[in-house]
Amino acid sequence: MSHTQDKSTIMRQGVLIFIYLGVLTALEFFIAIAFENVPLLVLVALVKGGLVLYYYMHVYRLNENDGSDPHSLAYKTGTNRLGLWLFLLSDAFVFGGLMVARVNLLGMTRPHLNQTLGLAVTAVLLISSFFMNRGETAMAHGDRKGFLLNTSITLVLALAFLLGVVAVEWPTASHERLTPASGVAGAVFYMMTGMHAFHVLTGVLFLIVILRNGARGVYTAEKHWAVEAAAVYWHFVDVVWIFFYPALYLIGAAIQLAA
Amino acid sequence: MKNVHPVLRGLLMLVVGALVGYGVGLFLDYAVQSGFFANATELRFNAPVPGLFSLLIGATMFFFGLVGYRGVTRGLVFQVVGTLAGGLLVTGIRASMGLSLWGGFLFTEPAWVLGGLVGALAFLVGVGAVTDWWKWALGEPTSEHHHDEPGFEKYFGVSLDHKVIGVQYTVVALLLISVGGLFALIFRTELAASQLQFLTTSFKLFDQNGLQMYNSLMSLHGMIMIVSILLGIAGIMNYVVPLLLGAQDMAFPRMNAFSFWIAVPAAVLLLASLFLGGFDTGWTGYPPLSARAPVGMQMFFLGVFVAGWSSILGGLNIIATSLRMRARGMIAFRMPILVWASVATSLISLTATQLIGLSFQLVMFQRLFGMGFFDPDKGGNPVLFQHLFWFYSHPAVYVFVLPGLGVISELLPVFVRKPLFGYKWVAMSSLGIALVGFMVWAHHMFTSGMNEYLRVPFMYSTLLVAVPTGVKFFSWVATIWKGKIRTPTPMLFVLGGIVVFLMGGLSGPPNATVSTDLHLHDTYFIVGHFHDTIFGGFVFPFFAAIYYWFPKATGRRMSEFWGKVHFWLMTPSFFILTLGMMRIGLLGMRRRIADYDPTMGFDFTHLILTVTGYLIGVSVLIFIINFFHSMKNGEKAEGNLWESRSPEWLVPSPMPLENYEHEFEVVGEPYDYGLAGSRYVKFANEK
Numbered sequence: 001m002s003h004t005q006d007k008s009t010i011m012r013q014g015v016l017i018f019i020y021l022g023v024l025t026a027l028e029f030f031i032a033i034a035f036e037n038v039p040l041l042v043l044v045a046l047v048k049g050g051l052v053l054y055y056y057m058h059v060y061r062l063n064e065n066d067g068s069d070p071h072s073l074a075y076k077t078g079t080n081r082l083g084l085w086l087f088l089l090s091d092a093f094v095f096g097g098l099m100v101a102r103v104n105l106l107g108m109t110r111p112h113l114n115q116t117l118g119l120a121v122t123a124v125l126l127i128s129s130f131f132m133n134r135g136e137t138a139m140a141h142g143d144r145k146g147f148l149l150n151t152s153i154t155l156v157l158a159l160a161f162l163l164g165v166v167a168v169e170w171p172t173a174s175h176e177r178l179t180p181a182s183g184v185a186g187a188v189f190y191m192m193t194g195m196h197a198f199h200v201l202t203g204v205l206f207l208i209v210i211l212r213n214g215a216r217g218v219y220t221a222e223k224h225w226a227v228e229a230a231a232v233y234w235h236f237v238d239v240v241w242i243f244f245y246p247a248l249y250l251i252g253a254a255i256q257l258a259a
Numbered sequence: 260m261k262n263v264h265p266v267l268r269g270l271l272m273l274v275v276g277a278l279v280g281y282g283v284g285l286f287l288d289y290a291v292q293s294g295f296f297a298n299a300t301e302l303r304f305n306a307p308v309p310g311l312f313s314l315l316i317g318a319t320m321f322f323f324g325l326v327g328y329r330g331v332t333r334g335l336v337f338q339v340v341g342t343l344a345g346g347l348l349v350t351g352i353r354a355s356m357g358l359s360l361w362g363g364f365l366f367t368e369p370a371w372v373l374g375g376l377v378g379a380l381a382f383l384v385g386v387g388a389v390t391d392w393w394k395w396a397l398g399e400p401t402s403e404h405h406h407d408e409p410g411f412e413k414y415f416g417v418s419l420d421h422k423v424i425g426v427q428y429t430v431v432a433l434l435l436i437s438v439g440g441l442f443a444l445i446f447r448t449e450l451a452a453s454q455l456q457f458l459t460t461s462f463k464l465f466d467q468n469g470l471q472m473y474n475s476l477m478s479l480h481g482m483i484m485i486v487s488i489l490l491g492i493a494g495i496m497n498y499v500v501p502l503l504l505g506a507q508d509m510a511f512p513r514m515n516a517f518s519f520w521i522a523v524p525a526a527v528l529l530l531a532s533l534f535l536g537g538f539d540t541g542w543t544g545y546p547p548l549s550a551r552a553p554v555g556m557q558m559f560f561l562g563v564f565v566a567g568w569s570s571i572l573g574g575l576n577i578i579a580t581s582l583r584m585r586a587r588g589m590i591a592f593r594m595p596i597l598v599w600a601s602v603a604t605s606l607i608s609l610t611a612t613q614l615i616g617l618s619f620q621l622v623m624f625q626r627l628f629g630m631g632f633f634d635p636d637k638g639g640n641p642v643l644f645q646h647l648f649w650f651y652s653h654p655a656v657y658v659f660v661l662p663g664l665g666v667i668s669e670l671l672p673v674f675v676r677k678p679l680f681g682y683k684w685v686a687m688s689s690l691g692i693a694l695v696g697f698m699v700w701a702h703h704m705f706t707s708g709m710n711e712y713l714r715v716p717f718m719y720s721t722l723l724v725a726v727p728t729g730v731k732f733f734s735w736v737a738t739i740w741k742g743k744i745r746t747p748t749p750m751l752f753v754l755g756g757i758v759v760f761l762m763g764g765l766s767g768p769p770n771a772t773v774s775t776d777l778h779l780h781d782t783y784f785i786v787g788h789f790h791d792t793i794f795g796g797f798v799f800p801f802f803a804a805i806y807y808w809f810p811k812a813t814g815r816r817m818s819e820f821w822g823k824v825h826f827w828l829m830t831p832s833f834f835i836l837t838l839g840m841m842r843i844g845l846l847g848m849r850r851r852i853a854d855y856d857p858t859m860g861f862d863f864t865h866l867i868l869t870v871t872g873y874l875i876g877v878s879v880l881i882f883i884i885n886f887f888h889s890m891k892n893g894e895k896a897e898g899n900l901w902e903s904r905s906p907e908w909l910v911p912s913p914m915p916l917e918n919y920e921h922e923f924e925v926v927g928e929p930y931d932y933g934l935a936g937s938r939y940v941k942f943a944n945e946k
Binding site for chain 2: 070075078079082083086087089090091093094097098100101104105180181182183184185186187188190191209212213216218226
């Protein structure tokens with residue numbers, strides 16, 4: 001793998017992208033409460049998703065020239081990378097299908113949810129992506145300590161997100177009579193957050209694996225495909241939420257369920 | 260027992276296992292039905308649970324007799340134990356919640372669903388398909404090259420060799436074709452005359468009466484055949500694509516093995532649906548009917564969901580292999596047509612398959628948790644299911660036929676000794692069909708009550724598919740034109756495939772055109788059309804491919820005589836079958852029903868259809884006997900039997916473990932047959 005940029009440049013870039021993402025999320029929230037302009041919300045989500053895809057998931061690496069020797073490590077890593085991205089493409093169709101279901105069933109309405117909680121878990125996931133990027137960059141430059149520290153923070157934030165959705169948001173919603181069986185809004189809400197939470201859970205397992213192996217010194221600056229894969233997967237989970245968050249919390253008029 | 264032939268040993272064990280399983284099932288069923296012996300009830304000899312246990316334990320013991328406690332045997336043991344453990348876990352949770360513990364078929368529905376899922380995952384652990392990944396997660400090294408022991412046992416356990424996996428896929432596909440075909444023969448027999456003959460209301464098996472059994476068999480015929488087709492194309496692609504590319508193996512050998520092995524518990528789940536009360540929706544599983552069908556419905560959904568992963572990951576592997584593992588000099592427009600077709604097929608199965616998985620999952624959750632996606636009472640929309648479902652299930656037919664059409668283009672030049680006409684156009688046409696195929700799904704829904712303005716665009720996009728398909732036909736006809744045609748068995752099936760697929764193609768536009776489809780929808784015309792496309796696009800080329808590459812895999816060839824008997828028995832029978840279906844379909848014969856009005860005058864045609872159905876069954880039986888018999892006793896064929904230019908035929912058969920001893924470089928066009936001095940590949944040890 002070629003790293004033309006030095007570590008501090010990439011780290012600085014990571015901070016910058018994180019600031020952009022934070023500002024865009026605030027803007028998104030503001031647009032939703034001030035104008036309810038759906039095309040604008042979609043545009044903001046697309047920009048956020050694009051930033052993560054490019055700067056955190058490094059989609060351009062698919063295009064990297066990895067030499068002509070098919071037995072070299074660089075070439076095999078390139079093949080692995082292609083396989084991972086194909087898998088993400090496939091997985092995106094599940095989330096796309098859920099999005100289609102949401103648009104078809106709810107249209108310009110949305111379930112009534114706790115906005116503070118929604119914004120909080122969204123922020124937690126974005127911050128986790130920021131630390132994941134730092135962790136991967138550290139490993140790519142052979143900084144094992146930095147990798148372990150940043151990835152541990154990612155893991156903690158990941159668990160916070162998971163608990164925030166499953167252990168706080170779900171009971172809060174069902175307390176307000178939004179249950180899986182209460183109607184189609186509840187069905188869509190629990191299905192979308194549940195499918196996403198399942199992916200978060202698998203991402204958490206990958207994070208645990210790379211932390212454990214990283215602590216035992218399995219990865220080096222040259223050879224750390226598992227770290228890259230777990231990081232890209234983690235950012236993918238973030239990208240999905242970038243689209244699910246406005247779809248569930250911001251777009252359309254909230255339906256108040258009758259008491 | 261040591262001296263007994265392994266197959267005989269397996270069959271003996273099968274009988275023992277089936278009897279033991281039946282007894283255990285009978286006991287469990289009695290225990291639950293009698294409230295754990297509190298109330299006297301009768302033994303239910305035709306109940307679901309004894310049947311299911313008989314199947315599971317019988318199959319497990321069969322493989323135990325055949326290869327001992329390893330590979331697939333271990334997998335099945337794990338699956339049975341996993342299913343019971345998962346079921347008991349849910350039963351335990353239900354006990355703590357004060358819910359009912361036992362259902363009519365031992366477990367309750369949620370317990371069967373989780374049990375089925377845990378069982379499928381346990382199978383993968385038991386068979387050893389995830390062992391290497393587990394080691395990776397623990398940071399332990401695994402060996403890069405996997406060496407199989409010689410002998411037939413390697414086919415019954417996890418092998419990373421794409422050639423072994425290709426054979427595994429193919430054999431399981433043949434097994435499932437036999438099962439699906441058997442189901443068809445059973446309900447075809449009922450249809451031979453009007454009125455109900457044996458699947459009557461007094462018939463009772465697995466908690467179904469005759470009509471329900473008809474529905475279950477008809478529905479399962481569809482889905483088991485679909486899975487067998489997916490495995491069949493995977494078998495051909497797995498075996499052949501890396502050889503055509505000059506690769507040592509697939510890009511991801513472990514995932515390749517995983518893709519195959521996950522299809523086995525999926526097949527078990529699908530079969531289990533027949534035992535657990537069956538289901539009556541047809542293979543499409545539309546709600547609201549599927550939202551209240553028996554537990555078998557859930558096993559069906561779960562089986563398709565699990566089988567879908569086989570298709571998704573298999574497709575991923577083919578794409579990655581074709582993009583990354585090509586021999587030197589093999590630029591895109593020098594790739595064999597079969598590789599183009601495989602990539603096109605895999606693009607669909609990689610992406611669209613998720614949508615059938617999702618749609619089935621949503622119905623499963625609607626049943627389990629009352630999530631009202633498709634329940635109008637809760638604001639749900641049943642038509643949404645049809646959109647999600649057909650978004651996969653229409654492109655799926657291109658998944659089925661594209662590799663077969665690729666096989667036709669691949670073999671035709673070999674047997675007419677001429678270059679393939681319009682190579683580039685044929686190469687692009689596969690991708691064209693795949694891409695257009697994503698935009699046509701709603702032509703299945705002209706009568707569904709979807710928005711009317713959607714009808715015409717979907718009609719035109721569907722008719723557009725005829726353009727890239729026409730390109731293929733034009734190329735085939737022009738390739739055959741003035742060729743030096745030879746007709747060994749594979750070529751017969753290629754030619755048969757072309758003609759049958761033409762019939763399928765020509766009977767398509769009437770269904771795509773809204774005005775005629777409103778009349779033809781849900782009639783036997785559709786059934787006839789569909790079988791024509793699938794036989795022409797899959798079954799004939801699949802047989803052609805097996806006859807053609809069999810010597811490559813075994814070093815022996817299949818009997819020409821019996822191959823020709825197979826062809827000349829199957830082809831005319833099949834023509835009569837589908838033309839007869841289309842005839843009565845036009846006259847108003849509804850599909851998916853067990854009985855029809857004698858005054859409609861369909862009796863004689865239906866009788867003919869049943870007879871031809873049996874003749875096709877006999878021809879496939881001849882093929883299967885020929886297949887297994889020729890493995891050991893076929894005529895030796897170790898050289899370039901078909902005088903092909905393709906690299907895999909330029910090395911001796913059977914193919915060595917590491918494929919090519921010397922790497923090759925592509926130096927010319929792939930199909931320049933009959934052009935003096937032209938060559939396609941040059942091996943590293945050649946001048």
